[in-house]
Amino acid sequence: MVMNKPLVIVTRKLPEIVEARMKELFNVRLNDDDHAFSRTELINAANEADILVSTVTDKIDQEVLSNAQIKMIANYGVGVDHIDLKTARNKMIVVTNTPGVLTDDTADMAMALMLGLSRRMGEGERQLRKSGWKGWAPTGMLGMRLGGKKLGIIGMGRIGQALARRAKAFGISIHYHNRKQIEEEIHNELGATYWSSLDQMIIQMDIISMNCPHTEETHHIMSKRRLGLMQKHALLINAARGDVIDETALIETLEAKAIAGAGLDVFENEPHVNPAFFTLENVVIAPHMGSATNEARAAMGEKVIINVKTYLDGHSAPDRVIAEWI
Numbered sequence: 001m002v003m004n005k006p007l008v009i010v011t012r013k014l015p016e017i018v019e020a021r022m023k024e025l026f027n028v029r030l031n032d033d034d035h036a037f038s039r040t041e042l043i044n045a046a047n048e049a050d051i052l053v054s055t056v057t058d059k060i061d062q063e064v065l066s067n068a069q070i071k072m073i074a075n076y077g078v079g080v081d082h083i084d085l086k087t088a089r090n091k092m093i094v095v096t097n098t099p100g101v102l103t104d105d106t107a108d109m110a111m112a113l114m115l116g117l118s119r120r121m122g123e124g125e126r127q128l129r130k131s132g133w134k135g136w137a138p139t140g141m142l143g144m145r146l147g148g149k150k151l152g153i154i155g156m157g158r159i160g161q162a163l164a165r166r167a168k169a170f171g172i173s174i175h176y177h178n179r180k181q182i183e184e185e186i187h188n189e190l191g192a193t194y195w196s197s198l199d200q201m202i203i204q205m206d207i208i209s210m211n212c213p214h215t216e217e218t219h220h221i222m223s224k225r226r227l228g229l230m231q232k233h234a235l236l237i238n239a240a241r242g243d244v245i246d247e248t249a250l251i252e253t254l255e256a257k258a259i260a261g262a263g264l265d266v267f268e269n270e271p272h273v274n275p276a277f278f279t280l281e282n283v284v285i286a287p288h289m290g291s292a293t294n295e296a297r298a299a300m301g302e303k304v305i306i307n308v309k310t311y312l313d314g315h316s317a318p319d320r321v322i323a324e325w326i
C-alpha cells in the first residue's frame with residue numbers, strides 16, 4: 001500500500017546509524033530521550049502513526065490496538081510475544097520482526113551464562129569485590145566441568161541450533177526437545193538426540209537451556225513439576241523469555257537447592273526483577289542483553305528499515321510474522 005508521507009513513530013532510541021537512515025527515508029518521529037512509552041503514549045502513537053516501530057518494552061495489547069490507525073508494526077527484535085497478534089491479524093495490521101541477525105549474539109549469551117554459572121564467575125567476582133578472597137585453595141570455588149555433560153535444549157530454532165554448535169565445541173552432548181525433529185543434516189552434524197518427551201529429556205540432563213519463543217503453548221513450559229524433574233546438580237539457562245519458566249517455582253527450587261543453579265538473561269515481569277534473585281548465590285543474572293552487541297543492534301535496525309521501506313513501496317515486507325492475507 002503506497003501512502004502519502006506516512007508517519008513512522010519509533011518508541012525507543014535506536015542506534016545512531018539506524019536513526020540517521022530512517023530520517024533520510026521516512027517521515028519519522030524518534031524518541032530522543034529513550035524513555036519507555038507510557039500506556040497513554042503508546043495508545044496515542046498507535047492512533048496517530050501509520051507505522052509503529054516497537055520493541056519488547058511496548059505491551060501492544062488489545063487496548064492499544066482497538067482504535068489503532070497503524071497499518072504496520074515493525075518490531076525491532078525477533079520476539080513478538082508483547083504484541084497481540086490475534087487482534088493485529090483481525091485489524092489486518094502487518095507485523096514484522098528481525099530474525100536471523102541476533103542469533104549468534106543470543107547463543108553467545110546463553111553460552112556465557114552456562115560458563116559463568118558452571119564456573120561460579122559471579123560468586124568469585126563478588127568475593128573479590130568484597131575483598132573477601134583469602135587466596136587460592138585446593139577446595140575453593142569448585143564448579144562443574146562442562147565437557148562431557150548433557151545439554152537439553154528446549155526449542156531448536158535458529159538460536160537453539162547456534163547454541164548447540166557452541167556447546168558441541170565444548171565437548172557437551174546435544175539433546176533437544178522441539179515440536180518436530182530438525183533437518184536431518186543439521187541433526188547429524190550436531191550428533192544430536194531428539195526427545196519427543198520433554199519430561200524424559202529433563203530427567204536425563206545436566207543442563208537445560210530455554211530457547212523457545214514465548215507463546216500460549218510455551219508459557220511456563222518449565223513448570224514447578226518439570227523443575228522438580230531436574231537433577232540436583234543440573235543447571236537451568238534462559239536467554240529466551242522469562243515467561244517460559246514459572247519464576248516463583250524457580251526461586252523456590254533454587255532456595256531449596258533442588259537444582260545447582262540458574263543463568264538468566266530474561267525475567268517474567270521485566271523490568272522488575274524478583275529481589276530473591278539478588279540474594280541467591282546460585283544464580284547468574286543479566287539484564288536482557290542477549291542481542292546487545294553493536295553489530296546485532298545495527299543489523300536489527302537495518303531489518304526494520306528494509307521491512308518498512310518494502311511495505312511503503314507497495315511490496316510484501318520480508319519478515320512478516322502474520323502473512324495470511326498478503
Ligand code: DGY
Nearest residue numbers: 056076077078079291
Ligand atoms: C528479541 O529480539 O526478541 C530480544 O529479546 C529483544 O527484543
